[in-house]
Every structure is written in structure tokens, then in C-alpha cells.
Amino acid sequence: MAARDAQKDESAHRGDGVYFGLMSGTSMDGVDGIAVRFEHGQRPVVLAEAFVGFAQGLREALFSLQQPGENEIERASLAGNALAARYAVCCHELLRAGNLSADEVRAIGAHGQTIRHRPEKGFTVQIQNPALLAELAHIDVIADFRSRDVASGGQGAPLVPAFHATVFGSHEDTRVVCNLGGISNITVLSSTGAVRGFDCGPANALLDLWAERHLGKPYDENGQFAASGNLHQPLLNALLGEPFFEQPPPKSTGRDLFNAQWLDEKLKGFESLTPADVQATLVALTAVSVAREIERHAGDCRAVYVCGGGARNRVLMEALHKALETGGVAGVPVMTTEALGVPPQQVEPLAFAWLAMRCVAREPGNLPAVTGAAGERVLGAIYPR
Structure with missing residues (x-):
């Protein structure tokens, strides 16, 4: 019993450290980034935040990919590369604002840009190029959070x-x-x-x-x-x-x-x-x-x-x-999450930093009661720097 409790405690601490969370949502105006320190049993401590906007050409490319069209594979790949470049800029802004080095960051949780969400057909697609982001940022990247939940029969959303x-x-x-x-x-x-x-x-x-x-x-x-x-x-x-x-x-x-x-x-x-x-x-x-x-x-x-x-x-x-x-x-009463200590623009990038931390710790990140998945699953694919 003691050995099992010790193992559980070790697992809980395994993900401690500094993480980046990157979220570019359905509005497709840019990427919100957060640098946060997680320590088991403590509230997350935000070290820095940043926003990097998308150029009009990238926004148009992302909007065009929301519906089927000609040459989708190439257009999606190029848009994924462009996203990785903007994500890397956001990461460099976080390093600068938080006075951090890349070696101090355990991983980046990068959501990517949803261009198809069809859980009823067994798939969801968030484009980006996490391998390129790892290359540009020199930090491990964790991406593709939704597909494992979908694979186990869930909606893949919401994960927050x-x-x-x-x-x-x-x-x-x-x-x-x-x-x-x-x-x-x-x-x-x-x-x-x-x-x-x-x-x-x-x-x-x-x-x-x-x-x-x-x-x-x-x-x-x-x-x-x-x-x-x-x-x-x-x-x-x-x-x-x-x-x-x-x-x-x-x-x-x-x-x-x-x-x-x-x-x-x-x-x-x-x-x-x-x-x-x-x-x-x-x-x-x-x-x-x-x-x-x-x-x-x-x-x-x-x-x-x-x-x-x-x-x-x-x-x-x-x-x-x-x-x-x-x-x-x-x-x-209706108020913002600022009343609970988290500014509203920080909540989603914080959530994906948290999901990255859970992946590093090999702890589940989904809630079956929310998504309808068959059970708890560790979410995310790891791209080492």
C-alpha cells in the first residue's frame, strides 16, 4: 500500500515545471500564449503572457480550409508551417517576457487550428507543424490533444x-x-x-x-x-x-x-x-x-x-x-474569470499548458463524463526538440 501511494505521489510530481500553452481558437485572429509554472498541490503561477496576431493572408488561408476545396493537402501543409512560425514568435516573446531560457521550459502545449471536427465520423483535425515548432523553439512540443479522446469514442471537445x-x-x-x-x-x-x-x-x-x-x-x-x-x-x-x-x-x-x-x-x-x-x-x-x-x-x-x-x-x-x-x-451574477484569479484571455492557453503537463506526467487529460469517451486517456503526441 505504501509503495503504491509513493508511486502515485511520484507520478503527481513528475510533471512539475514551466510550460508554455498556445491557443489559436475558432476566431482565428492570432495565438494567445502563456508561460506558467506547475507544482503539485499549488495553484499555477503565470510567468508571462503574449499575443501574436495572424497576417491577413494566413487568416484567409485558415478560413478557406474550413470547407472542402481544391489542393487542400498542400494548402493545409503550408498553413501549418506558417502557424508554426507564428507560434515560434509567440514562444520567443514568452521567453523574453518571462526572462526564461528554452532549457527551463519542459514543453509547449500547442493546440493547433481546427479545420475539421467530425467526431461522429471518428476524426478531428487541428493543423500545425509541431515538428517545425520544436525545431524553431528548441523546446519539446506536445500537440494533437483531441484525437485520442475521439479514438476512444469521445467528442474530443471540450477538453478544458x-x-x-x-x-x-x-x-x-x-x-x-x-x-x-x-x-x-x-x-x-x-x-x-x-x-x-x-x-x-x-x-x-x-x-x-x-x-x-x-x-x-x-x-x-x-x-x-x-x-x-x-x-x-x-x-x-x-x-x-x-x-x-x-x-x-x-x-x-x-x-x-x-x-x-x-x-x-x-x-x-x-x-x-x-x-x-x-x-x-x-x-x-x-x-x-x-x-x-x-x-x-x-x-x-x-x-x-x-x-x-x-x-x-x-x-x-x-x-x-x-x-x-x-x-x-x-x-x-455574470462576471469574468478575473473574479476567480485568472484573466479571461489566459484561461484557454493555460488549459493547454496544463494538458501538456498532464501528458508529460502520463496522467489523463480528458473527462469521459464530458466528452463521452470510453475512459480516461493521456492526451497529446510528443515532438522532442
């Missing part, structure tokens, strides 16, 4: 709830962590220790798309475009008619479903609406779809903590609070 549970969970109350990235997802952290999590629907993916189409800007800063319009209830009802919103968890989604073609199809018959009215209705779509899932699966929650790019959108945050009030979860 396991991390949320370690840093945000409480035995005193049930709370919800809501990520408003390109896609919205929630993690339900029960006071009993149970964890659930799943994707809710579109968030910045459609909001950014519409802003770029009508403003020529990559996003609607602070929701000003949406605030200038009015919610159109018939359009909102049509958007909410998408069957995904009624699917039970585990479930995950992405640009495979919620893309320009989906939106344009839903807008047929509503051509008289102003672009601002459509944007206001898309804000309501995100807020209502999240609020409905919280009401269904976390009606006893005491607070909702928001992370991701949407946390900076005042209009979206207000819409979420209103949707909860009118949807049967009244009196629940």
Missing part, C-alpha cells in the same frame, strides 16, 4: 473542463464557467465535485463574420455594432431552430456547422433587416443558447464566470445576464 475543475471548482456552491470564443461552451462545476461540459453553439465565429462583412473589421469592438441594432425575434426563432441546440450532451460543434453558409441560409426571408439588427440578433442567439443550457443542466448554479474573447464584449455580457434572468435562472 478538466482544467476548469482544478482551478475553479468549489465544494461550497455549483458554478458555471462559460467560454465565449468562436464557439460557446460551458463547464458545470457541481459542489459535489461532479463536472459536466459541452459546446452550446456559435459565439464570436458568427459575430466576427458579420462584423467583417459589414464593417470591414475583424470584430465588433465592445459590441457597438450590435448595440446600434434591434433584436428581431422571428429571426432569432429561426436561428434557434437548428437541431444542434436541442441535442443532449455530450456534444461539440464548430465551423463545420456554424459558418457563413449556415447563416446565409437562415437569413433567407429576412433580407429587409439592417446589418445591425442581424448583429443584435446574433448576440441574442449566443446569449439565449448558453442560458438555456445553464437552465437545463445547472439550474442551481450561484454564478457564471466568463472567459474567452466574448468576455470583452460588454453588450454580449449584458445579453447573457438578461437571458439568464428571463430564462428561469434569475439572480445569478
Whole structure:
């Protein structure tokens, strides 16, 4: 018994050290990076953070790969090389900002850019070139976190709830962590220790798309475009008619479903609406779809903590609070994860640094209750420097 406990303790400490986490999400505007120190039994200590934007050409290449097209293999490979170069720049920024040497970093957790997510068909694809990143950064790289979960029958997403549970969970109350990235997802952290999590629907993916189409800007800063319009209830009802919103968890989604073609199809018959009215209705779509899932699966929650790019959108945050009030979860405060000690832009890159640490320690990184996998699995493929 003592030997087994000693072995378990050794395993828990095996991943201690400094890690980088890199996350380029569904919004595809750039890569968020974090340098963090993990020590068993202690809260993660952030040493540095960085953001490196994507050039317009790279963004266009990534957007074009979201749908089938000509010469996909070559275009995906070249985009993966370009991503690795931007990831390497982010790593050098983290080394500089954290006053670190490459030898002090145990591994980089690099998520890559999702271009296909089809767990129902047994695959998910996040392009990048982790071998090239290891060559450029001179640090071990851990990538391809999702495919092992999918191989064991899971959705491969969301993977962040396991991390949320370690840093945000409480035995005193049930709370919800809501990520408003390109896609919205929630993690339900029960006071009993149970964890659930799943994707809710579109968030910045459609909001950014519409802003770029009508403003020529990559996003609607602070929701000003949406605030200038009015919610159109018939359009909102049509958007909410998408069957995904009624699917039970585990479930995950992405640009495979919620893309320009989906939106344009839903807008047929509503051509008289102003672009601002459509944007206001898309804000309501995100807020209502999240609020409905919280009401269904976390009606006893005491607070909702928001992370991701949407946390900076005042209009979206207000819409979420209103949707909860009118949807049967009244009196629940909505705030960012800053209230729990982690700035909202740090949460996802921290999660992938944590997943890299779990891989190094040979500890599982998924939660079968969240993804639907057959069991716990060590996630990630290692590319030595």
C-alpha cells in the first residue's frame, strides 16, 4: 500500500515545471500564449503572457480550409508551417517576457487550428507543424490533444473542463464557467465535485463574420455594432431552430456547422433587416443558447464566470445576464474569470499548458463524463526538440 501511494505521489510530481500553452481558437485572429509554472498541490503561477496576431493572408488561408476545396493537402501543409512560425514568435516573446531560457521550459502545449471536427465520423483535425515548432523553439512540443479522446469514442471537445475543475471548482456552491470564443461552451462545476461540459453553439465565429462583412473589421469592438441594432425575434426563432441546440450532451460543434453558409441560409426571408439588427440578433442567439443550457443542466448554479474573447464584449455580457434572468435562472451574477484569479484571455492557453503537463506526467487529460469517451486517456503526441 505504501509503495503504491509513493508511486502515485511520484507520478503527481513528475510533471512539475514551466510550460508554455498556445491557443489559436475558432476566431482565428492570432495565438494567445502563456508561460506558467506547475507544482503539485499549488495553484499555477503565470510567468508571462503574449499575443501574436495572424497576417491577413494566413487568416484567409485558415478560413478557406474550413470547407472542402481544391489542393487542400498542400494548402493545409503550408498553413501549418506558417502557424508554426507564428507560434515560434509567440514562444520567443514568452521567453523574453518571462526572462526564461528554452532549457527551463519542459514543453509547449500547442493546440493547433481546427479545420475539421467530425467526431461522429471518428476524426478531428487541428493543423500545425509541431515538428517545425520544436525545431524553431528548441523546446519539446506536445500537440494533437483531441484525437485520442475521439479514438476512444469521445467528442474530443471540450477538453478544458478538466482544467476548469482544478482551478475553479468549489465544494461550497455549483458554478458555471462559460467560454465565449468562436464557439460557446460551458463547464458545470457541481459542489459535489461532479463536472459536466459541452459546446452550446456559435459565439464570436458568427459575430466576427458579420462584423467583417459589414464593417470591414475583424470584430465588433465592445459590441457597438450590435448595440446600434434591434433584436428581431422571428429571426432569432429561426436561428434557434437548428437541431444542434436541442441535442443532449455530450456534444461539440464548430465551423463545420456554424459558418457563413449556415447563416446565409437562415437569413433567407429576412433580407429587409439592417446589418445591425442581424448583429443584435446574433448576440441574442449566443446569449439565449448558453442560458438555456445553464437552465437545463445547472439550474442551481450561484454564478457564471466568463472567459474567452466574448468576455470583452460588454453588450454580449449584458445579453447573457438578461437571458439568464428571463430564462428561469434569475439572480445569478455574470462576471469574468478575473473574479476567480485568472484573466479571461489566459484561461484557454493555460488549459493547454496544463494538458501538456498532464501528458508529460502520463496522467489523463480528458473527462469521459464530458466528452463521452470510453475512459480516461493521456492526451497529446510528443515532438522532442
